[in-house]
């Protein structure tokens with residue numbers, strides 16, 4: 001997304017940390033060091049918030065991250081008639097008054113145009129219609145990051161299989177239903193001719209919500225195995241749904257008539273840690289020659305990222321005890337060239353390829369990064385050369401020859417491209433300015449505060465303190481470390497210590 005829509009700006013009051021104009025000044029060349037805790041996952045929180053529309057009683061979710069996109073989703077829910085209370089990450093949603101009337105449910109088109117995650121409303125609203133004896137949902141064309149074509153044909157095919165009718169027009173889509181009936185549903189499609197079929201993540205969440213209250217049994221084939229889908233499925237099961245196979249590509253859903261509200265005390269009501277945020281800090285540490293520990297995410301969810309970092313020469317290890325495991329990344333000097341390819345979970349997420357491109361830009365040799373999920377995702381590639389990176393494209397493959405980066409001026413085009421440009425700026429010698437860096441707030445909670453705590457030198461006149469209290473050093477938050485300049489790029493490898501706390 002290039003321009004920042006008005007609705008997005010308005011909802012940014014829930015987010016913190018970067019001012020409205022969002023230019024970020026970065027002085028690079030300091031290795032990141034210390035400890036960082038990730039927030040709740042954006043891509044889990046969005047469908048979980050939407051799924052709360054389905055429950056009869058109030059549902060309370062915890063660890064909802066404070067992001068532009070979650071702010072937009074809360075506004076969308078309010079606009080549909082839900083009562084929403086948001087107390088620093090604990091969000092209580094009561095959808096008792098969300099009922100279909102003579103007119104279709106219509107989530108605010110302005111907000112829908114600002115965020116791809118708005119598509120997650122379709123399944124729950126359709127289910128809400130079916131539970132009330134019929135109705136329809138009108139969804140304007142969804143917006144979000146420009147990653148190339150982002151069809152929703154698999155979502156719509158799933159609804160049709162369950163008995164809905166779909167009418168498309170130039171401004172969006174209207175889906176109508178009297179009752180939903182269990183069906184065989186196919187959720188994978190090739191992203192482009194010649195590529196392997198990819199399961200749709202939000203499409204699987206939508207199909208789960210609709211199938212959860214359909215009459216009879218549905219079988220979802222080619223379902224997404226992503227942790228975000230598992231999180232939605234577990235929330236639905238806690239509400240009384242009967243979903244089997246979560247985490248596999250075949251889900252069996254036995255429909256139930258009603259779903260009950262879920263208490264915030266239920267483990268399924270807690271949004272999981274954001275694996276893409278974790279991956280971003282891990283890659284930033286490797287690209288700046290740093291050493292960090294990342295808390296608050298399940299290490300197995302970033303295993304593919306850890307493998308990519310190891311291929312680039314970094315050391316990645318897991319430390320801590322069961323339930324409180326952390327990930328330690330030690331750059332071990334200048335990275336070496338590597339080759340990666342995105343894939344559906346448990347493969348390497350497409351959402352970390354831009355950040356890995358920034359790592360490749362400082363690696364010794366030529367790296368190949370292929371995005372099979374979004375083959376046209378290239379906004380970061382056209383901007384990395386502003387930092388003197390050498391980037392070429394061959395179809396869905398980025399060919400990046402690493403070297404010393406220098407500070408540059410650039411505008412951030414979308415969320416993960418912004419993360420990539422930020423990493424490049426942190427790894428570059430000299431000063432950089434990233435315009436529209438506020439797009440980072442769509443997916444990163446208090447990114448500036450976290451990076452400063454890791455020793456990054458950031459500054460901009462329009463940055464302001466967040467409304468949520470900062471994490472306290474040494475109390476489950478970060479521990480600051482003294483800055484250390486990158487000198488000569490090849491540093492002696494420090495002996496690995498077994499305890500994460502040795503980093504602090």
Ligand code: EPU
Pocket residue numbers: 042043044046116117145149150151152153154155156189190191192198199200201202203276349350351372373374415416443
């Ligand atoms: N696809 C189809 N037809 C469909 C749906 C998808 O052909 O009906 C194709 C897409 O073109 C793509 C592939 O299937 O090639 C996967 O797309 P998917 O539907 O899984 O993407 P999404 O659900 O719209 C979510 C995340 C994205 C993330 C992708 C892939 C949310 C809100 N968004 O999008 O996250 O890149 O899955 O993992 O969950 C981000 O966080 O920056 C982000 C873009």
